[in-house]
Amino acid sequence: MAQIEQDNARYRQIVKGKIRQNLRKYITNGELIGRQGKDLVSIPVPQVDLPRFTFGQNNRGGVGQGEGEPGDLLGAGEPGEGEGAGEAPGQHIREAEISIDELVQMLAEELELPRIQPKGSKSLDSEVTKYTDIRRVGPESLRHFKRTYREALKRQLAAGLYDPENPVIIPYPEDRRYRSYRTKPLPDANAVIIYMMDVSGSMGEREKRLVRITAFWIDAWLKRNYQHIHRRYIVHDAVAGEVDEETFYRIRQGGGTKISSALTYCQKLVKALYNPDEWNIYLFQFSDGDNFGSDNDSALSLLEQHLLPVANLYCYGQVDERRYGHTFIDTLDELDPHENLVTTHIRDDDAIFDALRLFLGKGR
Amino acid sequence: MSKRVKTSLLPPELASWKEKIEGYATEVGLTFPEVRFVMLDFDQMNKVAAYDGFPSRYPHWRFGMEYERLRKSYAWGLHRIYEMVINTDPCYAYLLTSNLTVDQKLVMAHVYAHADFFHNNLWFSHTNRRMLDEMANHGARIQRYLEKFGVEPVESFIDRCLSLDNLIDIHSPGVVRAPARVAPAESTTEQNERLRSSGYMESYINPPDYLEALRRRRQEEKHRERNFPVTPQRDLLLFLLENAPLEPWQQDVLAIVREEAYYFAPQRQTKILNEGWASYFHSYIMTRYALETGELIDYADHHSGTLATSPGRLNPYKVGIELLRHIEDRWNRGAFGAEYEACDDTKQRANWDRQLGLGREKIFEVRRIYNDVGVIDTFLTEEFAKEQKLFTYRYNPQARAYEIDSRDFADIKRQLLFSLTNFGEPIIEVVNANYENRGELYLIHRWEGADLRNDYLDATLENLHALWSRPVHLETNVQEKGRLLFSFDGRPHMRQL
Numbered sequence: 001m002a003q004i005e006q007d008n009a010r011y012r013q014i015v016k017g018k019i020r021q022n023l024r025k026y027i028t029n030g031e032l033i034g035r036q037g038k039d040l041v042s043i044p045v046p047q048v049d050l051p052r053f054t055f056g057q058n059n060r061g062g063v064g065q066g067e068g069e070p071g072d073l074l075g076a077g078e079p080g081e082g083e084g085a086g087e088a089p090g091q092h093i094r095e096a097e098i099s100i101d102e103l104v105q106m107l108a109e110e111l112e113l114p115r116i117q118p119k120g121s122k123s124l125d126s127e128v129t130k131y132t133d134i135r136r137v138g139p140e141s142l143r144h145f146k147r148t149y150r151e152a153l154k155r156q157l158a159a160g161l162y163d164p165e166n167p168v169i170i171p172y173p174e175d176r177r178y179r180s181y182r183t184k185p186l187p188d189a190n191a192v193i194i195y196m197m198d199v200s201g202s203m204g205e206r207e208k209r210l211v212r213i214t215a216f217w218i219d220a221w222l223k224r225n226y227q228h229i230h231r232r233y234i235v236h237d238a239v240a241g242e243v244d245e246e247t248f249y250r251i252r253q254g255g256g257t258k259i260s261s262a263l264t265y266c267q268k269l270v271k272a273l274y275n276p277d278e279w280n281i282y283l284f285q286f287s288d289g290d291n292f293g294s295d296n297d298s299a300l301s302l303l304e305q306h307l308l309p310v311a312n313l314y315c316y317g318q319v320d321e322r323r324y325g326h327t328f329i330d331t332l333d334e335l336d337p338h339e340n341l342v343t344t345h346i347r348d349d350d351a352i353f354d355a356l357r358l359f360l361g362k363g364r
Numbered sequence: 365m366s367k368r369v370k371t372s373l374l375p376p377e378l379a380s381w382k383e384k385i386e387g388y389a390t391e392v393g394l395t396f397p398e399v400r401f402v403m404l405d406f407d408q409m410n411k412v413a414a415y416d417g418f419p420s421r422y423p424h425w426r427f428g429m430e431y432e433r434l435r436k437s438y439a440w441g442l443h444r445i446y447e448m449v450i451n452t453d454p455c456y457a458y459l460l461t462s463n464l465t466v467d468q469k470l471v472m473a474h475v476y477a478h479a480d481f482f483h484n485n486l487w488f489s490h491t492n493r494r495m496l497d498e499m500a501n502h503g504a505r506i507q508r509y510l511e512k513f514g515v516e517p518v519e520s521f522i523d524r525c526l527s528l529d530n531l532i533d534i535h536s537p538g539v540v541r542a543p544a545r546v547a548p549a550e551s552t553t554e555q556n557e558r559l560r561s562s563g564y565m566e567s568y569i570n571p572p573d574y575l576e577a578l579r580r581r582r583q584e585e586k587h588r589e590r591n592f593p594v595t596p597q598r599d600l601l602l603f604l605l606e607n608a609p610l611e612p613w614q615q616d617v618l619a620i621v622r623e624e625a626y627y628f629a630p631q632r633q634t635k636i637l638n639e640g641w642a643s644y645f646h647s648y649i650m651t652r653y654a655l656e657t658g659e660l661i662d663y664a665d666h667h668s669g670t671l672a673t674s675p676g677r678l679n680p681y682k683v684g685i686e687l688l689r690h691i692e693d694r695w696n697r698g699a700f701g702a703e704y705e706a707c708d709d710t711k712q713r714a715n716w717d718r719q720l721g722l723g724r725e726k727i728f729e730v731r732r733i734y735n736d737v738g739v740i741d742t743f744l745t746e747e748f749a750k751e752q753k754l755f756t757y758r759y760n761p762q763a764r765a766y767e768i769d770s771r772d773f774a775d776i777k778r779q780l781l782f783s784l785t786n787f788g789e790p791i792i793e794v795v796n797a798n799y800e801n802r803g804e805l806y807l808i809h810r811w812e813g814a815d816l817r818n819d820y821l822d823a824t825l826e827n828l829h830a831l832w833s834r835p836v837h838l839e840t841n842v843q844e845k846g847r848l849l850f851s852f853d854g855r856p857h858m859r860q861l
Contacts, residue, residue, distance in 0.1 A: 003419070004411045007428030010519075014425055050426065050527045051823035053792055053838070055814045061758035061769060063780045065682070066675040074676045074757055074766040 015048055015096040016106070023110055026103070027356075028213060028349035042097045104220045111356060114363030116225040116280075127183045138178025147177035191226040191280040191312075193219065194269065196262040198287035200237040201254040207319040210346050211286045212249045214317060214355055218284060221360050226280065232269060236262040238292075242269070259291045259328055260299040267306045276310035283311050284359070286346075289318040289327030296331045308338050315359045316343045374401055378459075381469055381654070388653045389476035393728065394645065396479035397493070398454035401472070403461050409445050410434040412458055416628065417450035418499040422506035422620070424522060446666075447471040451482040451631070453493035466659035467666055470646050473654065477645035480731075481638050487630040487735045490537035495627055502620045509613045521614055524827040525621040530789045531600035532622065534629050544593035544603060544794075590801065596793035596808070601625065603794050608831050618831075632787040633735040640684015641731050643670065647685070676757070676766060678780075683752070687739065690748050691730060692723030713747075737784045744780070746773040754780075782812065790816060792838070804853075805832045809840035816840055825852035 019026060026043060064074065107113075134147055152171035156162040162169075195215055197203070223229055233248035234240055237255035240262040266283065274281055291299070308314055318329040332343050342362065344355045374382060382401060389396070404412060414431035415421045437443050446467060449457040457475040459468055482488050492498055509518045533541070561569035597603045601622040605615060631638070647667060655663055671682045694700055698718025707713055730739060749771075756779045758769040769775070785791075791810040799806040805828070809816060821838070828836045835853035839861065842848050847861040 002411075003423055004414060004428065004431050007414075007423055007425055008431055009428065010423075011425040011428035011432065048429065050523060051820040051827070052527055052530055052817075053790055053809070053824050054530065054817055054820065055788075055790060056817040061756055061766075061779055062676075062783060063678050063754055063776055064675050064757050064768070065673045065678055065752055065754055067753060068675065068755065068768045070755070070768050070770055072768045073760075073763060074768065 011048075012096075016098070016102070018048060019043060019096070019098065019103075020106055020110070023106055024350070024353050027107060027217060028352050040097050040099050041103065048096070100220055101224065104217070104224055107217065107356070108221065108224075111353070111361065113221065113357075113360050116222075116363055127185055129181045129183050131179050131181050133180040133182040134177050135180040136174075136177065138180055142179040144177045144179050148175055151175040151177060189226055189280055190228045190230070190278060191222060191282060192230040192232065192270075192274050193222060193282045193284065194232045194234065194266055195248065196234045196236065196240075196266060196283070196285040197248065198237070198257055198259070198262075199235045199251055199253045200257040200288075200290070202257075202288050202290055203252075203319075206321075207286075207288060208249060210319045210349070210352060211317070213349075214286075214346060214352050214359075215284065217352075217356055218282075218359065221356075222282065230274075234262050234265050234269075236265070240265040257287065257291050258295045259285070259287060260295050260302055263299055263302040263307060267302060270307070270310060281311045283307060283314040284317070285315070286317045286319055287328060288320045289329050290320075291328045291331075293326075296328065299328070300331065300335065303332075303341075304335070308340060311340055313340050313342065313359070313362060314338075316341075317346045317355055317359075318343070319346045321347060374403065374459075377465065378468055378472075381465070382472060385469060385472045385476065385649060385654055388649045389473065389480070389645070392645065392648060393724075394476055394480035396455065396476055396483050399449075399475060399479050400454050400456050401475075402456060402458050404458050405461050406438060406444070407435070409448070409458060409460055410438060413445050413448055417448050417456070417458070418496060420496065420500040420503050422499075422503040422522075423510065425519070426526070447475060449475045449478045450495070451488060451491055451493070451627075452496050453483075455479040455482065456496070464659075464662055466655070466662045469654050469659075470650055470663060470666060473646040473649040474642045476649075477642040478638065480645075481634070481641050484732050485630070485634060485638070485735075486538075486733050487633055491627055491630060492623075498623070502624070505616060506620065509617065513613065518613075518617070521617055522621070524830050525601075525618050527824055527827040528600060528604075528831075529621050529625040531598070531792055532625050532629065533598035533602075534626075534633060534787060536599055536602075537626065541597075541599075542595045544595075544597050544606065587801065591796050591798045593794060593797065596795045598791065598793050600792065600794055600807070603797070604831050607797060609833055610831070629787060630735070633737070633784075636680040636684040636687070636736045636784075637731065637734060637739050638684070639681045640686075640688050643681045643685040644688045644727075675768075678754075686752055687743060687748065688727050688730070690745070690751075691743050692727050694723075695726035696721050696723035698722070737781060740777070740780050740784060744777055749773050749776050782814070790814075799837060802834070804835040804837060807836070807838045809838060811841035815842050818842070821850050822852065822856035825850060825856065829853070 068074075134144060148171050149169060152169045152175040153162065155172070155175060156169060197208075197211055219229075219231065231245065233243050233245055235243055235248060235251055235253070236258065237253050238258045238261060242265065243251060262285065270276070270281060303314065316329065316332055318327065320327065329343050329345065332341070335341070340362070342358050344351075344358050346352060346355045373379075378401070386399070410431055412419050413434055414427045421427065434443075434445070438445075444460075446460055446463060447457065449455065455475075455478075457472075457479075459471055463471065482491075506518065506522070558575070559569050593603070601618060604610070605618055605622065610618065650663060650667075671679065671685065673679050673682050697716055698704070698720040699713070699716045704713070704716060707716070730743070734742070750773075754776045755771045756769045756775050757766045759765075760767045791812075792807050793810065794805065795808050796806040797803070807828075825836055825838060829852045835851060837849055837851045839847065839849050845860075849859050849861050851857040851859075
């Protein structure tokens with residue numbers, strides 16, 4: 001490996017070390033999600049730098065060149081930016097680019113998330129083609145020079161035609177070898193994630209932010225585990241409806257709370273579109289837990305009879321700031337333990353980390 | 365060239381241009397060692413540039429960081445390195461393969477002038493012209509330490525050294541400095557101080573309280589002798605090398621970092637003059653000799669691109685070339701000396717012409733003996749500052765932006781000289797390595813109006829502490845807070861002085 005690649009790899013390693021140290025901060029930083037490019041996020045890591053006794057920038061002026069009166073602001077382009085200028089050195093906030101994938105990998109290592117075992121044997125197989133094979137026939141453009149040479153050499157050696165003094169190798173047509181493809185079956189499991197969120201009057205911006213960040217990382221982790229993922233978003237107050245992702249995080253309604261309405265909608269959705277034999281079904285529900293008392297029973301029966309039997313996982317995150325008395329999470333906790341039922345409080349940014357560990361730590 | 369970067373020789377067309385341009389350069393009076401051009405594609409160029417032109421340098425992450433920065437800003441179209449040249453004999457210069465022929469010609473002319481500058485400018489006279497080999501040696505030595513002692517300790521030690529590598533004495537290669545320690549003088553004993561006297565006069569001639577005071581003074585002197593250095597030392601790296609308790613390999617690493625810092629220092633001291641010189645001659649050679657009619661537009665485009673100014677920064681290429689032309693013009697006209705200086709009629713000064721024609725000779729002299737500070741101090745005139753529309757700017761905290769501060773010549777000159785002094789780095793001296801008689805290292809920042817970057821202070825002191833292994837102190841000024849002492853003894857401290 002050339003030295004520059006080594007040095008670059010070392011640099012990236014250092015950057016990643018820094019990110020890992022502050023992973024909790026980065027994970028719970030909602031801004032990151034907004035900054036996401038196609039599949040890279042850039043994370044500001046100002047710490048990767050060699051400190052020096054050097055002049056601070058702001059109290060230090062400089063000399064410039066051009067038009068303008070004293071008092072005029074200098075236009076775009078911070079002084080000192082750009083190479084070569086001897087004046088005020090630009091202060092670079094180093095932005096490390098890192099892919100969401102790498103970040104998720106770090107998160108997974110940090111949370112010690114197990115790989116998900118897709119359920120069911122009926123997962124759909126797809127094929128992948130790779131040019132790793134060698135054949136005796138093929139187009140000239142794919143001729144494998146080394147292999148052809150080797151074949152010719154072998155033949156000439158075997159036939160005693162090889163002269164070390166004059167090592168001329170002449171390939172015959174039958175010596176020719178061509179690169180060719182090989183198809184590999186690729187196990188391919190499908191998954192659907194259904195997010196359900198309470199948008200009753202008591203769910204404010206703060207609560208939605210917590211939901212949004214949690215859901216982002218759930219998405220990211222499940223995406224790493226499945227080729228195809230469907231995501232559905234259900235919002236509810238006293239009645240439920242399906243919305244797109246954008247709306248899901250922005251919508252604000254009022255009214256009372258009937259958690260069962262979302263579960264009913266969810267059950268219909270699963271029944272209509274997602275055959276549990278073919279789909280891995282993930283249900284995530286977020287609410288502040290302030291449910292109509294009379295609704296709890298119907299919600300529980302829906303869960304027990306229809307949803308828990310078919311879902312890989314049903315996670316309930318209660319984004320309450322403090323306890324309100326008897327809330328939906330208490331109702332769920334009174335239920336007989338189910339392998340695939342997880343509940344937790346998500347009170348603040350820090351709790352997101354632990355919620356992710358709980359939700360995804362099941363490996364289901 | 366290094367085995368690490370695959371390079372190609374000059375194609376025939378460029379090879380023949382090289383011959384021609386070398387000829388023109390010699391004709392105009394440039395003298396230089398052999399120049400070897402190496403063609404690189406942009407990625408190789410970025411790689412080589414990340415190592416400051418020396419692909420065989422020791423392994424370190426900051427080169428990888430620099431490479432990533434260059435690669436990104438190239439990809440975003442923010443910059444493009446057309447050329448790079450290093451101060452060695454033979455002189456190596458890198459050309460970008462994708463350049464147009466006219467660019468390559470421009471760059472070659474530019475490179476020959478740089479080679480001439482490296483070769484002839486006094487500030488470069490102490491630099492090692494076999495630096496390619498030396499850097500490779502450094503690389504091999506550090507590689508060996510990495511293998512022997514592990515990446516972590518060696519790398520963090522290099523980081524610590526680099527964090528201090530601007531604390532050198534840039535003038536030391538040219539001046540003999542007082543040593544940090546001197547042999548203690550033969551101290552006179554108390555007996556010698558006592559005057560001869562007969563017994564009854566003793567208490568008058570040698571009063572006991574006087575003798576006691578004398579004894580105390582001797583003791584203080586002795587105490588002070590244990591304080592060193594005797595005179596403040598600017599070359600902190602040398603001071604550490606000689607006095608810090610370091611392992612042999614650490615000494616070697618520190619010596620490597622120091623040697624490279626001294627090697628690169630003259631380039632930072634002569635940015636304006638060196639780039640100005642090279643631009644002056646690429647322009648001269650191209651327009652007089654090497655340019656073909658069809659290439660004119662591209663040449664003009666790229667030449668003006670190099671010299672482009674933007675309000676917030678001073679383009680060293682632009683200031684340099686204009687200053688050299690200004691000097692040449694003045695010496696051609698004889699616009700210097702007592703008579704000229706005494707004349708205060710602007711019109712007369714502007715039309716001053718004694719037909720001396722000494723311009724070319726003068727700028728060759730300037731390139732031989734000046735660095736940026738010197739050339740600005742000596743040749744920056746009010747006319748020039750006005751003509752070039754120079755101004756000073758400062759940060760306006762209310763507007764959170766930089767604004768034009770002044771167009772006053774004295775201000776401009778002061779600001780410019782300030783930013784060039786000590787190659788733009790703060791002047792920090794070791795004043796006592798036995799502070800409080802406890803072996804603590806005491807540094808003073810010679811504050812001249814600009815504060816040190818405060819977010820770096822503690823971390824840098826920590827690095828210094830790791831090398832010195834006893835508590836370290838830095839005395840400096842902070843605006844609106846006055847004289848402060850920053851210390852590190854395992855934890856950062858700060859107190860008012």
